[in-house]
Amino acid sequence: MPSYAQSAHGTYTIRREVASTQSSILTGCILTAASKQPLKVAMVAVNGVMLTTDTAGRFRAELLPGKYRIRAGFIGYYRVDVKKLKLRKGEQVALTVLVVEDDRPLY
Numbered sequence: 001m002p003s004y005a006q007s008a009h010g011t012y013t014i015r016r017e018v019a020s021t022q023s024s025i026l027t028g029c030i031l032t033a034a035s036k037q038p039l040k041v042a043m044v045a046v047n048g049v050m051l052t053t054d055t056a057g058r059f060r061a062e063l064l065p066g067k068y069r070i071r072a073g074f075i076g077y078y079r080v081d082v083k084k085l086k087l088r089k090g091e092q093v094a095l096t097v098l099v100v101e102d103d104r105p106l107y
Contacts, residue, residue: 009078009079009080009099009100009102010033010077010078010080010097010098010099010100011033011080011097011098012072012080012082012095012096012097012098013095013096014082014085014093014094014095015093015094015096016091016092016093016094017091017092017093017094018090018091018092022089022090023062023063023064023065023089023090024062024063024064024065024066024087024088024089024090024091024092024093025060025061025062025063025091025092025093026046026060026061026062026063026068026070026085026087026092026093026095027058027059027060027061027092027093027094027095028044028058028059028060028072028094028095028096028097029053029056029057029058029059029095029096029097030042030044030053030057030059030072030074030097030099031057031096031097031098031099032077032098032099032101033098033099033100033101034100034101036098037057038053038055038056038057038058039053039057039074039077039099040053040054040055040056040057041053041074042057042072042073042074042099043071043072043073043074044059044070044071044072045069045070045071045072046061046063046068046069046070047068047069063087064087065087065088065089065091066086066087067084067085067086067087068082068084068085068086068087069081069082069083069084069085070082070085070095072097072099073099074099076101076102077099077100077101077102078099078100078101078102079099080097080098080099082095082097
């Protein structure tokens with residue numbers, strides 16, 4: 001059963017499954033909230049380590065079990081923060097992030 005979170009700047013869902021490895025696997029997708037289109041080369045920070053999405057807006061990381069802070073965003077969109085995501089041994093977690101366009105003037 002997925003869990004959901006929402007803020008003024010975007011939403012995310014988390015789905016947990018059993019992985020076939022002893023480590024934890026974090027997969028995800030970054031989409032625009034308005035059109036649900038994937039954002040290629042979007043930035044995803046996992047405890048400060050930067051990842052980028054592929055052409056389909058997806059990312060994947062094999063991690064040690066533990067607590068992680070995840071930030072996802074793209075130029076022209078608000079950043080979405082997942083402050084405390086706990087990964088368990090042998091678990092695969094799928095994170096879907098919907099980012100909201102930042103329409104504030106640049107200056």
